[in-house]
Amino acid sequence: MDVKKLAAFTKAVDLESISRASVSLHLTQSALSQQLSSLEASMGVQLLARSQQGVYPTQAGRILYRHAQQILRSVDEAVSEVRSRGEGVSGRVSVGLAPYSMAGDLTVPLLAAVRDEHPNIVVHVRENFGGLLSELIATGQVDMGVLYAPVSLRAVSVEPVHVDELCLLSHADRGIPAHVEFTDITDLELIVPTRQHSIRLAVDSGFQRHDVFPRIAAEVESVPSLLEAVGRDLGATILPRTCLPDLAGHPDLVVSTIGTPPMSVRVAFCTSASLPLTPQAAAVERILRRLLAARIARIPSSAGRS
The missing domain is CATH 1.10.10.10 (Winged helix-like DNA-binding domain superfamily/Winged helix DNA-binding domain)
Structure with missing residues (x-):
C-alpha cells in the first residue's frame, strides 16, 4: 500500500x-x-x-x-526513531487535555518535563471537547488524555482521579450570595461553553433536575475570554473550582456554591482499552501521571476529593 x-x-x-x-x-x-x-x-x-x-x-x-x-x-514514529539513531526513547506522543479543567495547568509543565527527561520525544498537546478526544484515544490517534468523565466509549479505559465542584463566578456588583440553588439563578445571564462540552452538559443537567431553564447570554470556548467577560459584568459563568482565578487578584469577582448537594464533575485519566502504549507514550504517561498527582495534591481538601 x-x-x-x-x-x-x-x-x-x-x-x-x-x-x-x-x-x-x-x-x-x-x-x-x-x-x-x-x-x-x-x-x-x-x-x-x-x-x-x-x-x-x-x-x-x-x-x-x-x-x-x-x-x-x-511510519512517522519509525522515521523519528531511525533519525534519532537510537539515542534514548524517541518519537511522537499525542496527549489530550480537556479545556475548562485542571488539565489546562499541565501543558507547560508537561512540555518542560519531557524536554528535560526525553528530549527526543515530540509531544502534541490537544485541547478539545472530551467526546472528540475520547474518540481519538479509542482509535489510537491520541495516546492518553485527562478528560471529564463519563466517557461512553468501551474502547477507552477510564480511571477517575478527582471530583471537582462546580461554582458560580459573578461580578461583585450583582450581590449574589455565597450559596445559590439553580432555581435562584434562572434570570441570571450565563456565559458558558457550547453543548459539546462536559461542563455545559453538567450545567444543563443541574437546571433540568429542577425543571427550570438557564438564561444563556453567550457561549465562549476560551477560559481567559470568559473570565474577562465576567470581569466586565457581561454575565456570570459556572466553572470547576480548580479553574477559578485567584480572587486576591480579582477583587471584583465573587464565587458562590451551587446546589444542594453541590454540583460536581469527575476528572479521569484515559487511555485506549485495546491499543498498547508505545515506549515513548509510556514514558510520557509516567510524567503526566506524576504531574497530575502533584496538581491534585495542591488542591485544598474543601475543593474536591479524589
Missing part, C-alpha cells in the same frame, strides 16, 4: 476538499485526484463521495481512514 496515497486520502478527508488538500500537499488537483482514484482502484471500492460542499468518506472510506491514521503515525 502506497503511504503517499494514504496521506493524500486522509488529508482530503480532514479538509473535506480536494482543492484544499491539493494546496496543503503542494500538488495539483489533477495529481491528487489521480492518487485518490488509484487508491480506490486498488481497494476495489469507492472511498470518497463528492457533494457541492466538498468530499466526505463513504462507509468503506471511514474504515480506511481509521486504519490509515494508525499506519501513518507508525
